Amino acid sequence: MRFTALWLSGIIVVVYALQQLFSTEPFLLISSLKFAEPWRLLTSVFSHGSPAHLLNNLFALVLFGLILEGRIGPKRLLWLFLATGIIVNIFSPYPRSLGASGAIYGILGALVALRPMMVIWLQWMPMPMVVAGAVWLLQDVFGVFYPSGVANLAHISGLFIGVAAGLYWRKRGYGDKIDASAKIGKDTELERRLDDWEREHMLRK
Template sequence: MRYITLWLAGIAAIVFIAQTVVGTSFFVLDSSLVWHQPWRLVTAIFAHGSIGHLLSNLVALVIFGLVLEQRIGPKRFFWLFMISGIAINMVSPFFYERSLGASGAIYAILGTLAVLRPMIMVWAAGVPMPMAIAGLFWLAQDVAGVFIPDNVANIAHISGLGMGLAAGIAWRKKFGDKKPGQEKNPLAEKELDEWEKEYMH
């Protein structure tokens, strides 16, 4: 299935509509309930606290998700998003009573892109900068947020970024940007093989 990014964004939009019908409490990651109601590890990824929360995450998911999905393929992208989201939601109850949102999984996307496509230009804090620098900026922002408590799940963001960096390192050889001179030329290699067969044997 192509464009998994758009399917995931669509699911988040549908869940937000469902929240208005059955209430957010059914979907939220509640530290007192999650181990008895494990579906919350998944539903909390797609649930959001407000329309603004939803839209900001959907914009980031679509913009960065489509870039990464094109690079690593839809299956890998899907499992990166889901595994990182669930893993982060297994950690969050130790730090937050209640949490929800796709931002942890989105930070995993950002971390992966920071390794695989470090030089693509993105906007961070209204300033254009390379993806690798933006990743460091977002990391510093969330580390500061841990010591200056606010309404943001900074530890979830940091965890997601870390998982993304690990995934990016694991995939860098296969999917990372090539340095000048590293690109393979399949046509030239094929011609060389044919030449060897004809003239060297």
């Protein structure tokens, strides 16, 4: 059963609620404090700056996280999300930052490597995952030179970390099969519905 992506999303929602009740400051990644207060390397991954920021990341995490979790299993998805988020934050050049985008780009990168021909909709156009990955990369490279308040370097770093992890898992055969640890029992109703949805809407290949 695929639960990790949903649990992570739930934690993100709870953290955002705490931000509204108290303050965002304790959750922020602040460059001058990242090693003096190392918990910020993790808490900033689960915090967000606005409802739009939150909803965009939740949508991507649930959609792509469920698909990847079905391929590599819940434990690997969890480690990829957390490790990517922390590594990206360690090397972050930004004075202050927050958000799960870097970790989510790790998920996207892993899918680029594992499911390169899976078709998704991007900018209202269907395209293979590998093409979408190239589009995301180009957008963020452009954003590095023309900043708009987005942590483009975190996106780029996360994408490459995810691709590296995905290539490793692909060599171990995770690209073309459903991981057994992502299921509870055989042919559960929810599992069938998730797989049917992926086939219908993601043109599974």
